[in-house]
Amino acid sequence: MPQVEGHIQRKSMLYKTGVEYGDYTLNFVQGCAHGCKYPCYAFLLKKRFGQIKTYEEWIKPYLVSNTLEILDKEIPRLKDKIMSVHLSFSTDPFMMGYPEIEKMSIAVIKKLNAAGIKCTVLTKGILPITLADFSKENEYGITLISLDEEYRKKMEPGSASYVERLVALKKLHDKGCKTWVSIEPYPTPNLIDQDLKKILKAVRFVDKIIFGRTNYCKDVTSGYPEHKKFYNERAKEVIDFCNEKGIAFHIKNKTITE
Numbered sequence: 001m002p003q004v005e006g007h008i009q010r011k012s013m014l015y016k017t018g019v020e021y022g023d024y025t026l027n028f029v030q031g032c033a034h035g036c037k038y039p040c041y042a043f044l045l046k047k048r049f050g051q052i053k054t055y056e057e058w059i060k061p062y063l064v065s066n067t068l069e070i071l072d073k074e075i076p077r078l079k080d081k082i083m084s085v086h087l088s089f090s091t092d093p094f095m096m097g098y099p100e101i102e103k104m105s106i107a108v109i110k111k112l113n114a115a116g117i118k119c120t121v122l123t124k125g126i127l128p129i130t131l132a133d134f135s136k137e138n139e140y141g142i143t144l145i146s147l148d149e150e151y152r153k154k155m156e157p158g159s160a161s162y163v164e165r166l167v168a169l170k171k172l173h174d175k176g177c178k179t180w181v182s183i184e185p186y187p188t189p190n191l192i193d194q195d196l197k198k199i200l201k202a203v204r205f206v207d208k209i210i211f212g213r214t215n216y217c218k219d220v221t222s223g224y225p226e227h228k229k230f231y232n233e234r235a236k237e238v239i240d241f242c243n244e245k246g247i248a249f250h251i252k253n254k255t256i257t258e
């Protein structure tokens with residue numbers, strides 16, 4: 001098992017996110033060994049602000065060791081303002097092969113739930129079944145942009161296989177947990193030619209689907225001039241599917257265009 005690269009300390013933890021479907025979030029890991037090549041928005045931001053210099057640096061995670069102590073101070077002050085806390089927009093709480101990170105994520109969820117705060121979780125790793133013992137208000141999600149393992153290895157090299165992610169999510173669903181899937185960034189056919197229907201079918205048991213376009217990949221606009229039409233059609237496919245199955249959905253901003 002790989003170890004985290006090291007430990008760091010922070011002064012604050014919970015903050016309100018600007019992400020359209022988020023409320024509060026926190027970031028107790030710096031870096032992410034999943035190393036997505038879309039590229040990862042969190043990596044681009046850290047690079048822009050000079051906190052990370054290279055991809056090689058980004059894929060070596062550091063754990064914020066005083067996370068729980070900070071939460072003890074922040075939760076009483078913020079709990080009336082918080083609707084939910086998302087783990088995480090800037091790393092992966094269930095990073096593959098890092099038990100120390102998984103342990104911290106579970107401790108964080110436990111602490112937030114104990115204060116009556118609901119958590120939403122999103123991962124490209126494996127959701128542990130022990131999450132089923134926590135608040136049934138929590139929402140557990142995986143990212144699933146394809147079912148093609150070759151594409152996953154190319155784009156999300158350090159992540160869990162699609163099958164492993166799906167099996168873990170289904171187990172939580174079967175235990176009565178709320179589950180969701182993020183189909184974002186959905187690739188255009190110049191990146192991979194695939195059938196969205198098959199992905200939707202694989203996740204038909206979830207309570208909510210989030211669908212969004214690829215934003216940060218130049219290949220999309222230069223390599224696939226029809227991308228607007230493509231995303232309008234795929235978004236409609238998601239909406240029709242969700243309406244038919246009674247699944248909640250959210251289509252990310254700018255995915256549907258005129």
Ligand code: SF4
Pocket residue numbers: 032033034035036040041042043089090091092124
């Ligand atoms: S899993 Fe998320 S945070 Fe980690 S590299 Fe991929 S996109 Fe970035």
